[in-house]
Amino acid sequence: MHFIxxxxxxxxxxxxxxxxxxxxxxxxxxxxxxxxYFFLVLISxxxxxxxxxxVVLFSVMYRKERNPEPTQIEGSTLLEATWTIIPLALFMxxxxxxxxxxxxxxxxxxxxxxxYIVGKQWMWKAEHPGGQHEINALHIPVNRAVQLTMxxxxxxxxxxxxxxxxKREVIPGRYSTVWFKATxxxxxxxxxxxxxxxxxxxxIGQIVVMTPDDYEKxxxxxxxxxxxxxxxxxxxxxxxxxxxxxGNADSHGPSLAQAYGGKVQLANGSFATVDDAFxxxxxxxxxxxxxxxxxxxxxTYQGQVSEEGxxxxxEYIKNLNSNYRVQQTLTTSTxxxxxxxxxAAGQGMVKQ
Amino acid sequence: xxxxxxxKLPPQETASLPKRSYLNSEYGLKSWLLTGxxxxxxxxxxxxxxxxFFIGGAMAGLIRLELLTPQSDLMxxxxxxxxxxxxxxxMVFLFLVPSVPATIGNFVIPIMVGAKDLAFPKVNxxxxxxxxxAGIFTISALxxxxxxxxxxxxxxxxTHYLNTHVITAGLGIFIAGFSxxxxxxxxxxxxxRMRAPGMTWFRLPLFCWSNYAASILMVLGTPVLAITLVxxxxxxxIGIGVFDPAKGGDPLLFQHLFWFYSHPAVxxxxxxxxxxxxxxxxxxxxxxxxGYTAVAFSSVAIAVFGFFVWAHHMFIMGVSNYSALxxxxxxxxxxxxxxxxxxxxAATLYKxxxxxxxxxLYAFGFMGLFTIGGLTGVFLGSLGMDIHLTExxxxxxxxxxxxxxxxxxxxxxxxxxxxxxxxxxxYPEALSKLAALTTFIGFNLTFFPQFIVxxxxxxxxxxxxxxxxxxxxxxxTAGATVLGIGYxxxxxxxxxxxxxGKIAGSNPWQATGLEWQIxxxxxxxxxxxxxxxxxxxxxxxxxxxxxxxxxxxxx
Numbered sequence: 001m002h003f004i005x006x007x008x009x010x011x012x013x014x015x016x017x018x019x020x021x022x023x024x025x026x027x028x029x030x031x032x033x034x035x036x037y038f039f040l041v042l043i044s045x046x047x048x049x050x051x052x053x054x055v056v057l058f059s060v061m062y063r064k065e066r067n068p069e070p071t072q073i074e075g076s077t078l079l080e081a082t083w084t085i086i087p088l089a090l091f092m093x094x095x096x097x098x099x100x101x102x103x104x105x106x107x108x109x110x111x112x113x114x115x116y117i118v119g120k121q122w123m124w125k126a127e128h129p130g131g132q133h134e135i136n137a138l139h140i141p142v143n144r145a146v147q148l149t150m151x152x153x154x155x156x157x158x159x160x161x162x163x164x165x166x167k168r169e170v171i172p173g174r175y176s177t178v179w180f181k182a183t184x185x186x187x188x189x190x191x192x193x194x195x196x197x198x199x200x201x202x203x204i205g206q207i208v209v210m211t212p213d214d215y216e217k218x219x220x221x222x223x224x225x226x227x228x229x230x231x232x233x234x235x236x237x238x239x240x241x242x243x244x245x246x247g248n249a250d251s252h253g254p255s256l257a258q259a260y261g262g263k264v265q266l267a268n269g270s271f272a273t274v275d276d277a278f279x280x281x282x283x284x285x286x287x288x289x290x291x292x293x294x295x296x297x298x299x300t301y302q303g304q305v306s307e308e309g310x311x312x313x314x315e316y317i318k319n320l321n322s323n324y325r326v327q328q329t330l331t332t333s334t335x336x337x338x339x340x341x342x343x344a345a346g347q348g349m350v351k352q
Numbered sequence: 353x354x355x356x357x358x359x360k361l362p363p364q365e366t367a368s369l370p371k372r373s374y375l376n377s378e379y380g381l382k383s384w385l386l387t388g389x390x391x392x393x394x395x396x397x398x399x400x401x402x403x404x405f406f407i408g409g410a411m412a413g414l415i416r417l418e419l420l421t422p423q424s425d426l427m428x429x430x431x432x433x434x435x436x437x438x439x440x441x442x443m444v445f446l447f448l449v450p451s452v453p454a455t456i457g458n459f460v461i462p463i464m465v466g467a468k469d470l471a472f473p474k475v476n477x478x479x480x481x482x483x484x485x486a487g488i489f490t491i492s493a494l495x496x497x498x499x500x501x502x503x504x505x506x507x508x509x510x511t512h513y514l515n516t517h518v519i520t521a522g523l524g525i526f527i528a529g530f531s532x533x534x535x536x537x538x539x540x541x542x543x544x545r546m547r548a549p550g551m552t553w554f555r556l557p558l559f560c561w562s563n564y565a566a567s568i569l570m571v572l573g574t575p576v577l578a579i580t581l582v583x584x585x586x587x588x589x590i591g592i593g594v595f596d597p598a599k600g601g602d603p604l605l606f607q608h609l610f611w612f613y614s615h616p617a618v619x620x621x622x623x624x625x626x627x628x629x630x631x632x633x634x635x636x637x638x639x640x641x642x643g644y645t646a647v648a649f650s651s652v653a654i655a656v657f658g659f660f661v662w663a664h665h666m667f668i669m670g671v672s673n674y675s676a677l678x679x680x681x682x683x684x685x686x687x688x689x690x691x692x693x694x695x696x697x698a699a700t701l702y703k704x705x706x707x708x709x710x711x712x713l714y715a716f717g718f719m720g721l722f723t724i725g726g727l728t729g730v731f732l733g734s735l736g737m738d739i740h741l742t743e744x745x746x747x748x749x750x751x752x753x754x755x756x757x758x759x760x761x762x763x764x765x766x767x768x769x770x771x772x773x774x775x776x777x778x779y780p781e782a783l784s785k786l787a788a789l790t791t792f793i794g795f796n797l798t799f800f801p802q803f804i805v806x807x808x809x810x811x812x813x814x815x816x817x818x819x820x821x822x823x824x825x826x827x828x829t830a831g832a833t834v835l836g837i838g839y840x841x842x843x844x845x846x847x848x849x850x851x852x853g854k855i856a857g858s859n860p861w862q863a864t865g866l867e868w869q870i871x872x873x874x875x876x877x878x879x880x881x882x883x884x885x886x887x888x889x890x891x892x893x894x895x896x897x898x899x900x901x902x903x904x905x906x907x
Contacts, residue, residue, distance in 0.1 A: 101736020162809025173597025
């Protein structure tokens with residue numbers, strides 16, 4: 001063959017060595033998705049076979065040569081009920097099965113480690129809580145639930161890892177989340193699957209699943225020196241947040257210590273849970289969730305903080321257990337207002 | 353022909369086309385461009401949608417050529433983005449939506465119900481002119497440098513981040529929308545008010561039912577698309593913040609509004625095609641459609657449910673889990689009427705007297721491909737499955753099975769079926785059978801590999817892709833060339849048949865519809881006297897009785 005057409009030969013070799021019907025099953029959820037897929041392929045095959053068999057059989061049996069005179073039939077309620085109810089029943093099974101899977105994929109376990117993803121034209125930025133930043137790559141440990149909190153700073157993107165069978169739209173101005181637990185060590189494709197402009201097809205990357213030890217090494221080796229929360233702390237001080245949110249009894253803003261995850265009463269009487277989205281909205285659009293007992297005096301920070309900065313702030317507030325740090329920051333920042341060039345936090349930058 | 357056939361042509365030595373018909377009642381370009389005759393408008397539409405089909409097809413060819421290799425090497429990624437955008441816009445709004453209703457529907461619906469014309473002939477002509485203006489806008493967007501939003505116009509990409517002719521293309525679609533609203537309105541009024549005496553609702557051919565259902569969708573759904581596009585244009589032109597979150601807008605709102613039209617639009621495209629299949633299967637198996645009422649009402653059911661499933665395009669977009677649940681359930685329900693239709697068509701064959709002329713072959717192709725398209729739709733309607741499949745080539749394959757495998761097969765089936773009525777001449781049977789077969793093989797080779805590459809995870813709208821997907825993409829491109837030949841063939845031999853085809857006579861298929869009881873091509877006024885209908889649709893005994901007792905008059 002390769003004497004006749006080297007191109008065809010190469011093509012054949014390619015076909016035989018690379019042919020696959022399924023991407024690797026590299027996450028806990030993947031076998032579940034695949035079994036639903038098998039079920040659906042199976043009912044499709046059965047459905048297809050029935051239709052093709054009927055058409056072929058009738059075409060042969062009742063072709064004009066064999067059956068010159070047709071017999072007129074009105075219809076049959078019984079038969080029609082049969083082919084209404086059987087597909088309906090199968091579709092209902094599919095619906096329930098699919099719904100269970102959907103809830104499983106989109107409801108993260110409580111102990112998942114959190115990584116932030118910021119999408120932009122045309123790259124993926126990953127921000128680990130420890131301060132590791134990556135572009136178009138994501139390093140994660142095997143056998144550990146990982147939750148991604150994602151946002152886009154421009155247009156719609158979509159974060160897709162076929163080997164994990166997960167995908168979620170990354171939306172401008174709104175956090176979305178997805179979680180997975182990788183089960184196979186290896187490197188997998190990361191795709192942006194929502195069309196996002198010129199280099200949409202190059203908004204791709206790698207998901208690197210590592211053993212816990214390797215992951216540990218990677219984490220230590222790639223730190224930028226300051227965790228997201230530490231970056232958030234600096235931002236908190238430099239934006240002047242601490243002047244109102246100091247936690248003192250007479251401060252203008254509500255205390256943020258241990259606020260995350262709790263419920264607050266809003267000015268309109270309703271209650272809201274303080275989560276990532278709540279904090280982000282409150283920074284950019286403070287009147288959106290006006291907290292009961294405080295006057296709406298906070299200015300908007302729209303356009304002043306990048307999405308990464310917002311993530312740092314959220315991460316800082318999330319980890320704020322007491323107001324001691326805030327007040328400390330407050331003192332430091334007042335002291336430092338005279339010497340703005342000095343770094344806010346004392347420690348030096350440790351580069352790998 | 354050696355095999356059994358139902359074709360009954362007048363003796364060709366003596367046969368001639370009727371002296372007077374809608375084609376020769378008046379001459380000159382003006383008589384066509386200012387016509388009020390639904391048949392002439394149908395021909396105008398046929399020519400224009402064919403033109404746009406081949407432009408859209410050329411774009412598809414470019415896409416497949418680019419995807420032959422993993423690298424983006426044939427054209428710049430921006431060009432590729434423009435090409436697939438134009439392919440989508442032209443095929444959806446300028447070909448699929450008007451295809452069956454505006455050509456075949458326009459031609460046969462008034463005759464099927466026994467009327468002289470549609471209810472509003474001038475509105476009918478206006479809708480063709482709007483279509484042409486829409487086409488001019490779209491082509492200018494293409495010529496001026498293109499548009500790269502994707503046919504879905506996703507905000508805020510379309511309103512803020514792109515520097516192409518979004519407004520021109522948007523206006524084109526806006527205008528095309530009004531063209532289809534007018535067509536839908538005309539059909540609804542005609543079917544309600546202009547049925548001949550004795551033509552009750554349940555004596556209507558099923559083609560009328562399915563076009564009626566599609567018309568309701570056109571009239572109620574299209575205005576939503578229109579206002580959405582206006583908002584996109586306003587946001588882009590003067591910066592009002594409706595969809596762009598940076599301006600205080602909500603990008604998900606656009607998705608809701610867009611799919612509120614664009615999902616029903618899928619049924620606007622497919623329902624008229626289903627109507628064609630009902631007519632063809634009945635005619636070539638000489639039998640009343642099995643369960644006429646079920647088939648008629650399933651069209652209406654599809655139209656009604658079709659309005660309540662739009663958010664299944666947004667399962668991964670962060671809609672609430674519970675609303676996703678509701679929309680998934682409704683999606684499963686809308687699949688049922690389609691299943692009913694498929695089984696009813698299959699049962700129509702039972703104890704029929706079946707022949708296999710070209711329209712029937714295309715109809716069989718439709719049944720097979722639409723079944724696959726429909727079933728893979730269930731994959732995508734199932735919440736957890738959708739997460740992995742959406743936005744990949746799986747969904748591309750799915751809607752091409754429905755739209756191209758289903759709708760285009762139905763369109764070609766209908767064109768061959770009514771060609772003798774429209775032109776008075778037959779198409780060449782052997783060649784057209786070859787075309788039907790070529791289309792079927794080419795189609796499967798093109799789109800079946802895309803299911804696999806989609807499950808492997810290849811995203812849609814990628815100009816470059818990982819090399820391990822190449823084999824399947826090469827298959828797909830190879831299939832596309834076969835498919836292209838399959839589409840070129842009818843274009844050539846149908847044109848040839850205008851002059852050299854055999855004279856068809858009034859009822860070559862021995863079909864029962866009113867349109868087959870008048871001369872081909874019909875008179876401008878369709879009927880010399882208003883027909884009285886005293887029989888059900890697809891009453892072949894009545895037809896046999898008629899032919900026995902009546903001398904057919906040709907000319």
